[in-house]
Amino acid sequence: MIDYSKFPDEHGHFGPYGGIFAPETLMAPLEELADAYARMKNDPAFQAELDADLADYVGRPSPLYLARRMTDELGGAKIYLKREDLNHTGAHKVNNTIGQALLAKRLGKTRIIAETGAGQHGVASATVAARLGLECVVYMGADDVVRQAPNVARMKMLGATVVPVTSGTRTLKDALNEAMRDWVTHVDNTFYIIGTVAGPHPYPMLVRDFQSVIGREARQQCLAKEGRLPDALVACVGGGSNAIGLFHEFLGDESVKMYGVEAGGDGIETGRHAAPLCAGRPGVLHGNRTYLMEDENGQIIGTHSISAGLDYPGVGPEHAWLKDIGRANYVAITDDEALDGFRMLTRREGIIPALESSHAIAHAMKLAPTMSKDEIIIVNLSGRGDKDMNTIAKIEGFEF
Amino acid sequence: MSRIASRFAELRAANRAALIPYITAGDPNPGVTVGLMHHLVAQGADLLELGVPFSDPMADGPVIQRATERALAHHVSMHDVLRMVSEFRTMDAATPVILMGYLNPIEVLGYEAFAREAAAAGVDGVLTVDMPPEEATSYNDALRAAGLDRIFLVSPTTPARRVQSIARQGSGFVYYVSLKGVTGSASLDVADVEHHLAALRGQIDMPLGVGFGIRDARTAGQMAAIADAVVVGSVLVNLIEQHRDDASAIRQAVGALVAEMRAAMNNARSSGE
Numbered sequence: 001m002i003d004y005s006k007f008p009d010e011h012g013h014f015g016p017y018g019g020i021f022a023p024e025t026l027m028a029p030l031e032e033l034a035d036a037y038a039r040m041k042n043d044p045a046f047q048a049e050l051d052a053d054l055a056d057y058v059g060r061p062s063p064l065y066l067a068r069r070m071t072d073e074l075g076g077a078k079i080y081l082k083r084e085d086l087n088h089t090g091a092h093k094v095n096n097t098i099g100q101a102l103l104a105k106r107l108g109k110t111r112i113i114a115e116t117g118a119g120q121h122g123v124a125s126a127t128v129a130a131r132l133g134l135e136c137v138v139y140m141g142a143d144d145v146v147r148q149a150p151n152v153a154r155m156k157m158l159g160a161t162v163v164p165v166t167s168g169t170r171t172l173k174d175a176l177n178e179a180m181r182d183w184v185t186h187v188d189n190t191f192y193i194i195g196t197v198a199g200p201h202p203y204p205m206l207v208r209d210f211q212s213v214i215g216r217e218a219r220q221q222c223l224a225k226e227g228r229l230p231d232a233l234v235a236c237v238g239g240g241s242n243a244i245g246l247f248h249e250f251l252g253d254e255s256v257k258m259y260g261v262e263a264g265g266d267g268i269e270t271g272r273h274a275a276p277l278c279a280g281r282p283g284v285l286h287g288n289r290t291y292l293m294e295d296e297n298g299q300i301i302g303t304h305s306i307s308a309g310l311d312y313p314g315v316g317p318e319h320a321w322l323k324d325i326g327r328a329n330y331v332a333i334t335d336d337e338a339l340d341g342f343r344m345l346t347r348r349e350g351i352i353p354a355l356e357s358s359h360a361i362a363h364a365m366k367l368a369p370t371m372s373k374d375e376i377i378i379v380n381l382s383g384r385g386d387k388d389m390n391t392i393a394k395i396e397g398f399e400f
Numbered sequence: 401m402s403r404i405a406s407r408f409a410e411l412r413a414a415n416r417a418a419l420i421p422y423i424t425a426g427d428p429n430p431g432v433t434v435g436l437m438h439h440l441v442a443q444g445a446d447l448l449e450l451g452v453p454f455s456d457p458m459a460d461g462p463v464i465q466r467a468t469e470r471a472l473a474h475h476v477s478m479h480d481v482l483r484m485v486s487e488f489r490t491m492d493a494a495t496p497v498i499l500m501g502y503l504n505p506i507e508v509l510g511y512e513a514f515a516r517e518a519a520a521a522g523v524d525g526v527l528t529v530d531m532p533p534e535e536a537t538s539y540n541d542a543l544r545a546a547g548l549d550r551i552f553l554v555s556p557t558t559p560a561r562r563v564q565s566i567a568r569q570g571s572g573f574v575y576y577v578s579l580k581g582v583t584g585s586a587s588l589d590v591a592d593v594e595h596h597l598a599a600l601r602g603q604i605d606m607p608l609g610v611g612f613g614i615r616d617a618r619t620a621g622q623m624a625a626i627a628d629a630v631v632v633g634s635v636l637v638n639l640i641e642q643h644r645d646d647a648s649a650i651r652q653a654v655g656a657l658v659a660e661m662r663a664a665m666n667n668a669r670s671s672g673e
Contacts, residue, residue: 011534021503021530023459024553025580027562167465173456180458185581187557284503284530285456297477298508299455 004251012201018317020200022287025184034202064221069348077371081381091383092242093124099210101128104191111135111190115179117172118309119151121195126160136160139178141171144308151387169302172312196239197316200287211245232257235380236359238310240319242382261363263305264332274303277330290320306335307355337362354383403524404496404572408607417624422633424451424467426476428644434487443655444662452501459529461584463634478505482521489522496524515546525549525572533569573607584634588613594626621664
């Protein structure tokens with residue numbers, strides 16, 4: 001029996017994955033961050049401030065909602081939704097930015113930078129920066145700036161500078177490169193809030209810890225409502241922060257199956273997707289060793305997904321490890337299937353999900369009918385779909 | 401003695417600092433690189449740093465990012481880069497060649513296979529930007545077994561404890577990153593670099609090279625007075641970009657600047673000591 005709380009090791013390794021593969025200039029700041037986090041993790045005053053912010057500012061705990069019509073229509077397992085879409089700023093991302101911003105404040109940093117794909121992490125970073133009076137610069141792929149325009153507007157209103165990144169594939173991975181370059185240059189006064197469980201150690205660990213509130217609540221809520229643990233957890237995986245946030249508290253509960261849902265794009269067989277765990281292989285990118293989408297020469301290849309937040313060629317190293325040891329299952333959902341999930345939740349439950357979360361819904365739609373009616377699935381509804389109205393309107397053929 | 405160590409020994413005997421130009425392999429196209437390497441040596445380069453293109457060069461500024469994109473448009477792979485070094489070696493057995501790049505193109509080959517092939521091609525040292533000593537045990541073993549030098553970076557933020565670990569694990573020379581930033585950033589602060597190098601001398605028994613932010617002959621001369629090697633990259637790559645459609649114009653422009661830097665570095669040593 002693996003003691004999952006012992007991972008990562010002190011150098012950030014989850015088995016062969018993770019670690020610190022960073023330029024020399026960042027090694028000392030990363031160590032400083034790891035030390036500061038280790039101190040604050042055990043500091044009751046820090047934890048009290050974090051808990052108060054999560055309650056009064058984010059609006060936690062988020063509800064665990066039984067999706068009755070969806071459950072009835074699918075005719076199998078009971079489907080509960082963990083309603084991260086109801087958090088302040090509309091997604092799970094704020095759980096992490098609240099925590100990292102408190103760290104930034106304690107480290108005396110005056111400037112926040114962040115990368116963003118769908119814009120949810122950018123909005124969540126701009127939000128906490130506004131609240132703490134910190135300068136905020138958000139790097140966003142130029143293509144994502146176009147497809148997630150409402151979130152760009154929100155970030156600007158919150159006082160952040162949004163920098164469109166035109167290098168490489170003009171999406172999330174390039175935004176991450178650019179944020180790293182900024183950090184290397186302004187390392188003295190700048191705190192880099194990474195939005196997912198990737199990057200060099202300690203980021204995969206600390207983002208996981210801040211997001212694990214999702215699973216801690218879900219576990220208690222499920223026990224309170226059903227008197228037992230769920231049978232399956234389902235969450236979408238880009239970098240994998242909402243999935244690890246839901247999974248982590250349940251890793252030791254062997255009866256609980258876990259499904260991470262990657263972006264299948266046009267279909268795995270077409271090569272146009274963003275599913276490194278399903279169809280990639282291990283390599284090193286953005287400071288850690290993990291599964292990547294790469295060519296035979298080790299060059300990172302372009303990804304495709306309808307959802308900007310999943311459009312990333314890597315994945316958090318803890319997921320890579322959970323895949324290899326068989327603790328979690330990773331599957332892919334295509335763009336079209338995700339849209340079916342989007343429509344299902346919108347029309348049957350009156351909840352408009354983010355396109356990212358729609359991937360998780362779509363997999364639950366496949367899974368539920370294979371399970372019995374007394375079994376329970378918890379789907380992480382990681383964000384709401386307001387930001388995706390442009391994309392959806394275009395696909396559904398109506399004026400926005 | 402490795403080709404890098406013997407080159408530094410010769411330079412020390414002649415009271416010269418090494419000039420190490422950087423170019424990205426395959427920029428602006430694969431046909432230019434080997435000829436340009438020979439021309440750099442003819443104009444006064446003592447060692448050569450050859451960039452291995454990678455799709456996600458997170459420690460590089462826009463100039464070298466664009467060079468990488470030009471090379472990758474021709475699908476320049478690690479094998480192609482090693483072929484260029486082999487071809488260079490048929491005419492030049494003396495000038496050390498260092499590969500500079502990111503880990504993933506090495507990782508995909510496997511450390512041992514990469515080290516074997518690189519040594520066979522005539523590579524002398526490897527500098528991998530995103531491979532810190534902490535993760536480098538098996539990587540170092542593979543390079544050492546193949547007789548390749550392991551060049552690590554030291555930056556203004558590197559604490560003394562890590563400098564010692566770098567001094568233990570590295571070989572050939574240590575590359576001091578003269579400023580906090582990406583390649584091609586703002587100009588360096590000479591007094592600040594001098595102060596840091598003095599501190600490093602006490603901890604590192606290897607030649608100290610300086611790079612990042614050296615844009616002109618004057619700065620190259622100032623660095624030659626205080627460092628064992630001067631690495632020049634973005635300013636040369638910028639000239640390659642300006643003349644990207646004309647290989648002879650590239651050789652002329654890049655060669656002229658390298659020659660000017662060489663002269664300034666020689667003057668700095670002869671007048672300063």
